[in-house]
Every structure is written in C-alpha cells, then in structure tokens.
Amino acid sequence: MELSTSQRFYERAQKLSPAGVHSPVRAFKSVGGTPIFFERGLGSKIYDVDENEYVDYCMSWGALALGHAYPAVVEAIQTQAALGTHYGTPTPHDVELAEIILSALHPFEELRFVSSGTEAVMTALRLARGVTGRDKIVKIDGAYHGHVDSLLVAAGSGLVTQGLSDSAGVTKGSVNDTLVIPPGRTEALDHVFAEHGKEIAAIIVEPVMANNGLFELGKEYLQYCRDISKKHGALLIFDEVITGFRLAWGGAKAYYGIFPDIGTYGKIIGGGMPVGAIAGSKFVMEHLAPIGKVYQAGTLSGNPIAMVAGIANLRGLQKTNFYETTRELGLYMDEKIARIQKNAGRKPFGFRRIESLFWFSFGSSQMPTTSQEILPHAKPLYAEIFHGALDRGVYLAPSAYEVGFLSSSHTKSDIDKLVSVIEKI
Numbered sequence: 001m002e003l004s005t006s007q008r009f010y011e012r013a014q015k016l017s018p019a020g021v022h023s024p025v026r027a028f029k030s031v032g033g034t035p036i037f038f039e040r041g042l043g044s045k046i047y048d049v050d051e052n053e054y055v056d057y058c059m060s061w062g063a064l065a066l067g068h069a070y071p072a073v074v075e076a077i078q079t080q081a082a083l084g085t086h087y088g089t090p091t092p093h094d095v096e097l098a099e100i101i102l103s104a105l106h107p108f109e110e111l112r113f114v115s116s117g118t119e120a121v122m123t124a125l126r127l128a129r130g131v132t133g134r135d136k137i138v139k140i141d142g143a144y145h146g147h148v149d150s151l152l153v154a155a156g157s158g159l160v161t162q163g164l165s166d167s168a169g170v171t172k173g174s175v176n177d178t179l180v181i182p183p184g185r186t187e188a189l190d191h192v193f194a195e196h197g198k199e200i201a202a203i204i205v206e207p208v209m210a211n212n213g214l215f216e217l218g219k220e221y222l223q224y225c226r227d228i229s230k231k232h233g234a235l236l237i238f239d240e241v242i243t244g245f246r247l248a249w250g251g252a253k254a255y256y257g258i259f260p261d262i263g264t265y266g267k268i269i270g271g272g273m274p275v276g277a278i279a280g281s282k283f284v285m286e287h288l289a290p291i292g293k294v295y296q297a298g299t300l301s302g303n304p305i306a307m308v309a310g311i312a313n314l315r316g317l318q319k320t321n322f323y324e325t326t327r328e329l330g331l332y333m334d335e336k337i338a339r340i341q342k343n344a345g346r347k348p349f350g351f352r353r354i355e356s357l358f359w360f361s362f363g364s365s366q367m368p369t370t371s372q373e374i375l376p377h378a379k380p381l382y383a384e385i386f387h388g389a390l391d392r393g394v395y396l397a398p399s400a401y402e403v404g405f406l407s408s409s410h411t412k413s414d415i416d417k418l419v420s421v422i423e424k425i
C-alpha cells in the first residue's frame, strides 16, 4: 500500500505536535507503525492522502452514526457557515436541537450544551456536588469519562480504592474525592456507601462500558446503582457520551429503563462537530449559573454550525432507520463471525456485540468479563490484526481496548470485507 504522502505529513506533524497528533490514540502507539493522514470520507468509507480507500469501523470514535459526509449534515453546515460561524448568543438552532434531544430523554427537562464529552462530564460532576453539597464521586474501575482530572484514576483490585492518578500532572487533591469500585459487583457498592454514604455526591457510570473493551454492566446492576444512590441521597450520572442516541433513541437510560439524575452526552448529538451536553431535571439543571450557584460557561457552546449538524444528524437517525439497520447488520455480523469460529473448529478469538458497538478480543476464546481480565498478549495480537486489516482496506480503531462502531451507512458487503479480512489474518 502506497503511504508516502501520509509519511511526509507525519514527518512534518511530528515537529509540530507531540507524536504528530492531537489526541493520543491516533498516534498508533499501541499498535505500532505511524499514523495515516486522511482527507475524505463518504458513507462507510474513508480515503487517506494517498487515495487508499478503507471501510471505516472507527467512525470518528462513534460520532458518525450515519457515516461520513451524510448529505443533510453537510448541507446544514454549508448553509449555516455562509451565515456566520458563531455569534456567542443564543440562536434558534440551539432551541431546536435541545427540543429534539429532550424529546428523546424523558423525564429529563433541561440541558446545557458544551463543546465536548469531557466538558459535559466535568460539568456533571460539579453540578452533582453543587446539588448535594457533598464532595465524593464513585467511579467504576476501567470506565473512561474523558480527560477530567479527578477521573483519570487507576485503581487496585480491592472493593473500594482511593483514586490514584494514572496521569502525570494531576494533583493528589484532584483525585482525593474519587472512590473507585470494581465493575458489576453490588457488594462493592454496598461497601462504598456503608463507608462514605454521607459524603458521596454521585456515582458516575458508563451504562455500557465501551472504552476499555466492551462490557455490559446489565440492567440489574444499573438498577442497584439507581437504588443505592437514591437511598443515600447521592445522584446517579449516566455518562452516555457513547451510548446516547446509539443504544436506542433514548440512549442507555431508555434501553435499560433506568433513570439517572444527570446524563452526559457528546459524539452523535453533534454529527461529527464538537458538541457535548449535560441533561437532567429542571430542579437539578437550575443549579447551573446564572440561575444557580454552580458556575459553567463556554465561548463556543451552542455553536450554530455544530447545532445544525446535530439537528440533521439526529433527524438522519430516524430517516435512515439507524436502529433497525444497524441491528440487522449486527445480526449478519454475528452470523458471519460464528461461521469463522465454526470453520476453524475452535474459537480463535472472542467477539462481543451490543447493538451497533462491537469488540474483538484476541488471544483467547474466553471473552473477558471485565477489562482487568484482558490478557496482556491481546495487545500484540490485535496489532497484527489491525495492520493486516489496514493493508486490506479496513480501518479499525488503533487500540485493542477500543470498540468498533456500525453506522447506518455500512452494508452487508462492508461486513463481508471485515469478516473475510479477519478470517485471512
């Protein structure tokens, strides 16, 4: 595969930014090799600067539910851009996008737009602390909530671990109020609330853990989080930056029928433009400034180009029958993968799919049940698969721990390509 133009960009980029990238996983550090530079996308395909075509299963890390350059999103962006890129004022578009989002998120009543998932989570934590007057946040080991200081924590294997940052530059003070519990174990929830119940402002969960492998916490566990937080006067935050509008129109909250106090959103609601949101009841949300005392602001919040892209993207979910289309593709994928396993006479790898999210676990036929169980040799094996797929025109996320995303632009022949590439490798 010809990659010389990408190589030249990489040489220039390395002199200009750390590892030549603007978000670390893009650097291919965990799979080896050098990043590829892209310049075009259409539907399920992306094209690099050397004009190589790839079927894309990373889909802008899940933001592009409808595929690349979805016509209504492109048109909305072009129309708005000609009218000005940003005014720093309310616009009709933020009203319209908020109405669409809130109509899906019943019983949430209000939301506020920000510019990224991280920003949404950061605000949600501050809001939970402001509402409850408490400091501590319970986080699940292995969950990712963006690069918020207090949530960049590694945890031990105990029932409850005091947060210890796994990033340089995060003060002990920032993680002092983070309590980390292992995923899926209700006794850990009992333990943390028994010990710290009166100090806990909120539990934050990724309702489907999709940043460190793919793990379903399950309805019962989520219900337990709901019940125990309520019992102790703490809030429950669902971080739906990935699951929002993906698992279902109403996100994980509707999918499981469990209602948190605060939801955080990003990715799909901006259709590839930088948008995040925090949503909750009127009571909770009106603790935010200028009504309440919890300060939050943003120069580019509610950016009109991002708002119109979000509107077109969410409407497109319905127009393209996103949920039915991706479910059908997913079932087709399951069948094809099962056939590889059968032909091989054993399971050379594990595969898990939850609606339009999927994840391969290489190195063992046993599917890990938590991210802690991912075997160390899964990483080099994934690197082989990743590069083998890349050479054959399939773009997977450049990390063994990241999930794949189906969009309504993928076709059965795209799935055939992915499956045959994996079978060959």
Ligand SMILES: Cc1ncc(COP(=O)(O)O)c(C=O)c1O
Binding pocket: 061, 116, 117, 118, 119, 121, 144, 145, 146, 147, 206, 211, 239, 240, 241, 242, 266, 267
């Ligand atoms: C569950 C979850 N929360 C928060 C974030 C952070 O979002 P962003 O990268 O837009 O800051 C991510 C990003 O992948 C995420 O998956």
